Amino acid sequence: MNMQGRLNIFQRTMLKWDEFHPYNAIGLLKVPGRLDAQRLKSALNRSIERRGIGRFRLDRKLRAYSYPGGSYTADLRVISGAEDSLKAAHNEVELQLNMRFVEADGEINPFRFFAVDGPDFFYLGIVYFHVIADGYSLAQLAKDIARAYQSADDEALLQCTDLYPDTCRSMFRRKPVSFFLPSLSIPNFLSGLRRSTKPYQMYHVNDQQLGFRLLRCDAPIAATLSAVAHTWGVTQNDVLLALVFKVIAPFVSEKKVRDKKKRMAIGAAISISRELGIKLRGTFGVFLSSFTVSHMDPASHSLEVLSKDISRQTLRIRKRRLYLVTLFEKWLALKFMPLMQRKQQMKFYPKNYPLWAALTNMNFKTLMDDLEGGREIELASTVSTGPSCPIAFSVIRVRETIHAGISFRLAVFSRAEVEQIAADFLRYARELTALPVTPKKGRQEEA
Incomplete structure (x- = not known):
């Protein structure tokens, strides 16, 4: 397994914390307009694929990781918010905070997504394995997903130039x-x-x-x-x-x-x-x-x-x-x-x-x-x-x-x-x- 990056000290600490309880982070976007689930799923796939972050390989012993890249299919859960969209989003965030990311043969799909429809807006939840990203990286990804949902022009999306930064x-x-x-x-x-x-x-x-x-x-x-x-x-x-x-x-x-x-x-x-x-x-x-x-x-x-x-x-x-x-x-x-x-x-x-x-x-x-x-x-x-x-x-x-x-x-x-x-x-x-x-x-x- 070819590992290209080394986990820094804070990432290794997060990984240790994840052994005790799922150490997840969640971004919650409120997007104006009615929810189009197919268009949203396409936006998620394109944004993640362009960055090459859809697959995360982890070697815990060597404290190393890599992103193999390739095609990506988003794990999107659509939830009805007919009665109270904020409460539905609230409940789903709590559920996702307590749900572990599954690791199989050293590989993790580090993202889960959920969408809650509202009357003239919808909530998009971006659930991610916190070891891979901090809040700034999340914010840039959230912006790209919103941009991809609005437009089919992939050239406007951000392409990650460094997935293996210095430690x-x-x-x-x-x-x-x-x-x-x-x-x-x-x-x-x-x-x-x-x-x-x-x-x-x-x-x-x-x-x-x-x-x-x-x-x-x-x-x-x-x-x-x-x-x-x-x-x-x-x-x-x-x-x-x-x-x-x-x-x-x-x-x-x-x-x-x-x-x-x-x-x-x-x-x-x-x-x-x-x-x-x-x-x-x-x-x-x-x-x-x-x-x-x-x-x-x-x-x-x-x-x-x-x-x-x-x-x-x-x-x-x-x-x-x-x-x-x-x-x-x-x-x-x-x-x-x-x-x-x-x-x-x-x-x-x-x-x-x-x-x-x-x-x-x-x-x-x-x-x-x-x-x-x-x-x-x-x-x-x-x-x-x-x-x-x-x-x-x-x-x-x-x-x-x-x-x-x-x-x-x-x-x-x-x-x-x-x-x-x-x-x-x-x-x-x-x-x-x-x-x-x-x-x-x-x-x-x-x-």
Whole structure:
């Protein structure tokens, strides 16, 4: 079996997580117009074939992969949304989050699709094996599928120029100092994790079923989020992290392990495509790392104070590139975990990475604008929580609409509790629209 690419550290970690529970990601497109299932299936086939990503061969032992290419026939499930199309899409997303991709003789069809018809629009779900792609690769694929559905002109579709991008190992070889200096912070990083509390239900390793909830924030909230972040001198990502702290904090005291630890930690994903020297357009893969922020008492602070506290942490993380430390500790975990029994492996992440939530934040403001009816196309996403945290927020902004896909561990958060979390998130977000906004100099890059 000829393998052309090597899995990077984050992909290998995802592959390990997939052993415990399906580690899937899902993009949900809302497309204007009535559903034509045959035309949609043709668009899916053409988009996937042109990129050459319809077949994924994996050698777990060598940690290598390849895309053999060839013809492709989409696995498309059409669902009636006559009564409530959003609810039908919602239910299907939850089902797909908990459904494993089948591997046969080292080969996986890494995509599943579903479509839910509505009165004058339809939802398209793009379910994919998260090991193959991150959120940016998903967004470009979603745009191409929408374009192919509108037009039979395949020349307008994006052709992947690089399915086998550079790995983190090459980055460390090229710039060893840029990795060595952040690695000096590993003792402080581990010490911070040890001081953080953890949800005791995460130890219920036999119950990893996931639920799903979709949030939609309309134009006033999206516009205000940017303006408020600018006024406070922080990034939008800092404000979103503060929102997640605020909505999760009320549940910590009753769900935490009974110890004296008080810090609450949240993880956030970050792209390292710049460090890898990768041009994202035309490249398909996963180019991620992550970082952790923590706080002693988020419930008693205002969003402004909390955002500024978080900003001080993220500024230090970005300035010193401390997110690269995460890759090293993930590499160490992959080295040690084979020495453990399976039950110990399943408890390893909840015990050593006590996160209460995770956030992925992506801004594709003008992504769909050059498509016919592109201003009416909406995109949302969600990912499996993984073994480290009980709830994950996947936030995507397209034009002036923000969607937050919330996946959550049902053993930790009940559906009623997540409804409360969603309501609080919207309430805090709407309160931002009433704040005075005075543009001033602040950090504009996303952390």
